[in-house]
Amino acid sequence: MQAWQKLLLVAALATIIVVAGTLVYFNYFSKRRLFISTTTSLYDTGLLDVIEADYEATHNVDLQITAVGTGVAIQQAQNGDADIVLVHSPSVEKTFLEGGYGVNRKIIAYNFFTIVGPADDPAQIYGKTAAEALFNIVQYGENMPDQSGATQIWVSRGDNSGTNSKEKSLWTAAGYNYTELSDEVWFASTGQGMGATLTVADQKGAYTLSDIGTYLKYYSDGNIDLVSLILEEQALLNVYSVMAVSPDVSANQSLHENINFEDAMNFIEYLISDSTQELITNYGKDTYGQSLFTGAVQQLIADEPQPLMRWVQDYAFFDGSECPPQYRNGYEDLYS
Amino acid sequence: MADILADTAEALQLIITGDPEILGIVSRSLLFSGTAVILAILWGTPLAMLIAMNEFRGKTLIKTFLNTLIGLPTVVLGLILFLIFSKGGPLGFLGLLYTPAAIMLGQAVLITPILVSIGVSAIESVDPEIMSLSRTLGASESQAQVAVLKEAASGIVLSDLASFNRAIGELGVVLLVGGNIGGGGNRTDVITTAISRNVQISEFGLAIALGILLVLILFTINMIVAVLRKANYIVELAKPPFSRFKRNRETKQ
Numbered sequence: 001m002q003a004w005q006k007l008l009l010v011a012a013l014a015t016i017i018v019v020a021g022t023l024v025y026f027n028y029f030s031k032r033r034l035f036i037s038t039t040t041s042l043y044d045t046g047l048l049d050v051i052e053a054d055y056e057a058t059h060n061v062d063l064q065i066t067a068v069g070t071g072v073a074i075q076q077a078q079n080g081d082a083d084i085v086l087v088h089s090p091s092v093e094k095t096f097l098e099g100g101y102g103v104n105r106k107i108i109a110y111n112f113f114t115i116v117g118p119a120d121d122p123a124q125i126y127g128k129t130a131a132e133a134l135f136n137i138v139q140y141g142e143n144m145p146d147q148s149g150a151t152q153i154w155v156s157r158g159d160n161s162g163t164n165s166k167e168k169s170l171w172t173a174a175g176y177n178y179t180e181l182s183d184e185v186w187f188a189s190t191g192q193g194m195g196a197t198l199t200v201a202d203q204k205g206a207y208t209l210s211d212i213g214t215y216l217k218y219y220s221d222g223n224i225d226l227v228s229l230i231l232e233e234q235a236l237l238n239v240y241s242v243m244a245v246s247p248d249v250s251a252n253q254s255l256h257e258n259i260n261f262e263d264a265m266n267f268i269e270y271l272i273s274d275s276t277q278e279l280i281t282n283y284g285k286d287t288y289g290q291s292l293f294t295g296a297v298q299q300l301i302a303d304e305p306q307p308l309m310r311w312v313q314d315y316a317f318f319d320g321s322e323c324p325p326q327y328r329n330g331y332e333d334l335y336s
Numbered sequence: 337m338a339d340i341l342a343d344t345a346e347a348l349q350l351i352i353t354g355d356p357e358i359l360g361i362v363s364r365s366l367l368f369s370g371t372a373v374i375l376a377i378l379w380g381t382p383l384a385m386l387i388a389m390n391e392f393r394g395k396t397l398i399k400t401f402l403n404t405l406i407g408l409p410t411v412v413l414g415l416i417l418f419l420i421f422s423k424g425g426p427l428g429f430l431g432l433l434y435t436p437a438a439i440m441l442g443q444a445v446l447i448t449p450i451l452v453s454i455g456v457s458a459i460e461s462v463d464p465e466i467m468s469l470s471r472t473l474g475a476s477e478s479q480a481q482v483a484v485l486k487e488a489a490s491g492i493v494l495s496d497l498a499s500f501n502r503a504i505g506e507l508g509v510v511l512l513v514g515g516n517i518g519g520g521g522n523r524t525d526v527i528t529t530a531i532s533r534n535v536q537i538s539e540f541g542l543a544i545a546l547g548i549l550l551v552l553i554l555f556t557i558n559m560i561v562a563v564l565r566k567a568n569y570i571v572e573l574a575k576p577p578f579s580r581f582k583r584n585r586e587t588k589q
Binding site for chain 2: 068069071072075079148149150151152156158159160182183184185186187188189190191192196200202203204225
């Protein structure tokens with residue numbers, strides 16, 4: 001074969017691959033797209049993969065999921081980059097609703113935060129309350145021999161995520177100022193998601209705050225050796241909600257022409273359906289020995305178990321409702 | 337929506353007022369990548385000399401391999417280094433992961449192919465006559481090698497600067513083995529990781545400021561390269577060929 005023939009062959013092959021790839025690409029995107037910005041924990045645990053597969057199997061919708069942390073998810077939604085947000089920071093959610101960006105909030109699941117750390121527990125926080133544990137960690141950090149900055153014993157998300165804002169409120173409750181603490185030599189922050197932060201804490205032999213779901217997933221998969229050291233308490237409650245982005249928010253032209261409100265609401269109805277709630281509660285039970293998340297919808301209706309449901313209401317309800325009437329846009333049956 | 341004008345104005349203000357956060361990030365970038373280049377020079381330059389000054393089987397293979405490695409995605413190298421440095425990995429006992437040392441080492445490994453590859457070309461482009469001539473003029477083997485190295489100096493400096501460019505602008509290695517660690521201890525957040533992070537949390541002003549500074553750094557380096565090339569060209573024209581060796585010989589006598 002002559003050189004030019006080879007060249008022609010290669011060129012032809014390359015063209016076929018590119019054209020085929022483009023066709024596949026366009027076929028794939030011929031579905032309607034629903035942009036979801038989510039907290040990293042739902043994604044890092046693999047739960048959203050399961051939900052995505054289940055939902056896409058029965059709907060002609062392509063879920064476009066970006067896992068970014070609550071603060072960024074809310075930001076993206078305000079920018080018109082998302083149709084729906086899955087988040088876990090009630091105070092941030094309230095501001096989002098009040099700003100008119102989000103509507104039709106539903107609480108979908110809950111679990112607990114925990115402080116995880118090395119098994120030898122140098123700061124001796126085992127079995128303590130969160131406030132006591134944080135106090136011990138500060139004491140240990142201030143008194144440990146290495147003050148050069150090479151040893152860091154606390155790893156913070158530092159990314160305005162739901163976990164990060166929970167961490168800040170726990171520090172405040174323990175009597176500390178998060179901003180001041182973050183300048184201490186023993187204090188590190190990653191600016192990354194829960195999974196990456198757990199990995200950093202594990203490698204450094206440091207403590208961090210994590211939702212129990214992501215922690216169990218990483219621990220059971222053998223990615224980290226950190227152990228969960230403190231017990232469940234009201235202050236550590238973690239509540240996940242879904243909100244549709246208001247159709248009045250102007251969509252970012254670079255992503256999509258209009259907020260896909262209809263599919264967003266359809267997805268919310270899917271999330272709170274009995275079968276999806278069961279899927280959420282059972283997710284990972286076999287693999288990890290316990291549920292990573294507990295579906296909240298039926299439990300809130302039944303107001304059982306207590307005191308858990310009272311805690312959820314105290315923490316994540318606004319004016320006695322998961323979504324006061326002024327933040328609703330149709331779909332009243334969601335709240336009956 | 338991000339307001340580009342307002343964010344850019346904020347960025348310029350941050351730069352002009354010498355925001356300490358930005359200064360810290362930029363100086364870490366310069367320090368880490370600078371050290372990485374020095375490390376890479378330590379093992380890269382001898383390697384380049386070894387490859388360029390000897391004829392052996394598989395030389396073309398090695399050179400092709402090096403050229404391939406130049407294009408290695410940084411995130412792939414980041415992954416490999418992560419596995420090596422992490423607790424269960426072969427070098428895990430050193431406790432290097434997520435430390436400044438890991439970044440410097442990682443970037444040094446990253447730029448070694450580019451440093452060696454350009455270095456080899458520079459040395460090979462030196463007239464082979466110089467080697468034999470300096471020998472005939474009484475130079476020992478190592479002196480002759482130094483003579484060749486001197487002739488190739490501008491090319492070698494070029495390879496060092498290109499390596500620095502590659503190091504300071506990469507994200508994959510620095511994020512995966514550095515971890516973008518902020519806080520009060522030893523920090524590993526550098527320009528590229530800080531840009532990525534600040535875009536994510538919508539701090540566009542800070543991100544733009546860092547972007548401007550990174551481009552300025554790269555521009556400065558490229559200016560230095562350009563000036564060096566030009567200056568070297570003039571020097572080459574100005575000096576009579578091989579004058580240095582003759583002078584050496586004269587002083588010896």
